[in-house]
Amino acid sequence: MAGGGKRGGNWKRNRKKHSKNAFPGKEMPKCPYCGQNVRDVLTAIAVESSDVPVHFDCVIKKIAETEELDAKDKICYLGKGSFGIVHFKNPSDPAKFTIKKRIQIEDEKKEISWRKASVKRVSFK
Ligand SMILES: [Zn+2]
Numbered sequence: 759m760a761g762g763g764k765r766g767g768n769w770k771r772n773r774k775k776h777s778k779n780a781f782p783g784k785e786m787p788k789c790p791y792c793g794q795n796v797r798d799v800l801t802a803i804a805v806e807s808s809d810v811p812v813h814f815d816c817v818i819k820k821i822a823e824t825e826e827l828d829a830k831d832k833i834c835y836l837g838k839g840s841f842g843i844v845h846f847k848n849p850s851d852p853a854k855f856t857i858k859k860r861i862q863i864e865d866e867k868k869e870i871s872w873r874k875a876s877v878k879r880v881s882f883k
Contacts, residue, residue, distance in 0.1 A: 787872070791816035803839070803863055804870045811872060817841065817863055831858065839864025 786795045789802075789812050796802045802811035814835070821833050821841055830849065836842045836857070843859040846852060864870075 787811050789813045789816055791820060799872060802873075804865075804868070804873070805863055809870065809872070821861060825859070825861075836860060838866045840866075 786797065787810065788794065789796050790805075790808075790810055791812055794813070796811045796813060799811065801814040803814055803817045804810065805812045805817065818833050818841070821843075825833075825843055827833070827843065828845065830846050832844050832846060834842055834844045840860055840862045842857045842861060844855050845858050847854045847856070
């Protein structure tokens, strides 16, 4: 079965090639946390009730400010719009960790208009 019919792999490659994941609209949204333009829609996070894209890094920073972290704790993206405080028992062995707290940032059931539009655009050939 040559030809690589699997869409998943191709999608990832396309995403790299078309690195301009800018918003489809004319105006680039501004991150409410830092005030900078949100250029990369695919890594932006829709924070809770609002539909406003926030930088991935800004979300991490915000969590770091509000949560108490130990020296071996790290904030990681757990997927489906949730972040977690992950405790690494041994920094040299990243396989050994426990999730101390899960923080749901994005409503996973909510449709995020700007992301949808962008994904459509990216996969369009
Ligand atoms: Zn920001």
